Amino acid sequence: MGRVFSLMIAVLLPTLSAGIPFSCQRDALVVQDGVNDYGPLLDKPPIMRVLLIRDAREAQVSVYGSYQITGSLTNIIDQGQGLQKAKISVTNSAINIGNKRYDTSELRITSHQDGDIELNNLRYRGEIRILQQFNNKFSVIEEIDMESFIAGVLGSEMPQSWNDDALRAQAVTARTYAMYKKKIRRDEIYHLEMIELAYRGIAGETPRLNKIIQETKGVVMVYNWNIFPAYFHSTCGGHTEDALHVFGKDSIPPLTGVVCGYCDNSKHSSWSKDIRKSDIEKKLREANIYISNISAVKNVNPGAGNHGSKVEIASLQGNKEMNANDFRLLVGPNILLSTAFNSRSNGNCITFSGKGWGHGVGLCQYGAQAMAEKGSPWIAILKHYYPEIELVRLY
Ligand SMILES: [Zn+2]
Structure with a gap:
């Protein structure tokens, strides 16, 4: 019991997160299909506090x-x-x-x-x-058990028609991400906002998705016995990116980026888009960044997947550098699809030619789907995109 309890603390509490050597655990290990199963470490799915509405009238x-x-x-x-x-x-x-x-x-x-x-x-x-x-004003928070929450997330985050193993990999990824947020925000009023994981209550649930979730019930990824932020995105464009490069944090082996090579089928694998300079200026202005007469937006210090860590914006005010991911979120994540771009000035627009959709860190969803279609089981998909992880069943 002491051993099991220690592992639970390592997974759930940061204060004792130095980790427990894998070898000490081995006598308790029962491996089932690649998942380390110690028997239930939690007696039931934990409760998630999800912010549904913030500061409304x-x-x-x-x-x-x-x-x-x-x-x-x-x-x-x-x-x-x-x-x-x-x-x-x-x-x-x-x-x-x-x-x-x-x-x-x-x-x-x-x-x-x-x-x-x-x-x-x-x-x-x-x-x-x-x-x-x-x-x-008021805010509204839902309290919901983890498995029901993941059921609501899965159908919103990935097309329901996709391969079972891609959906299983996505379920474990979302559960790991949610569990990590619960850990780091355990003393806060809520653990997750709806924008962090797409969630529409029970609207996204179907019997098939519920069955897929049941098949991975309680399973999370850990690295060195610690839960971690299992980022994911739509399409990497060829190579996933290092979290340190994109977010400036979370530098652990599962988040350093891998060759994907599976997402060519995504319509977002390469793209070209004209964005009006005045629209970029307006979006920046809304974030209190005042720039006029933009002449160029340059991808600075691209990583292995060509996602820039910074952008350099040339304007009347000179050159301004800012975090590339922040820039993309300000312009609009569905307008500037990724930071893996080359660009050129084109009249009153900047023409961005890029690869992928999303920040590029962690699981590439289109890649996961292609791997599953070629016969890779969900555990192999997760171990491809998150090197050096172990899978643990918590409940
Ligand atoms: Zn990919």
């Missing part, structure tokens, strides 16, 4: 079956059978739902049946918490 909520509302002291303050679509708002330090007023800084809505709570036209499986913020 209003939202719409409804509940289909019976429900309960509890306050910040977990006392039941209301209950009912079916809640018609009602507006959530905050006035005079009270939370209003429709025309009912609750004098509490926080309230929790729990439905009797999974999936009965609807918030802004999306249905959710877990419980939702409404928290008052400053200036009559």
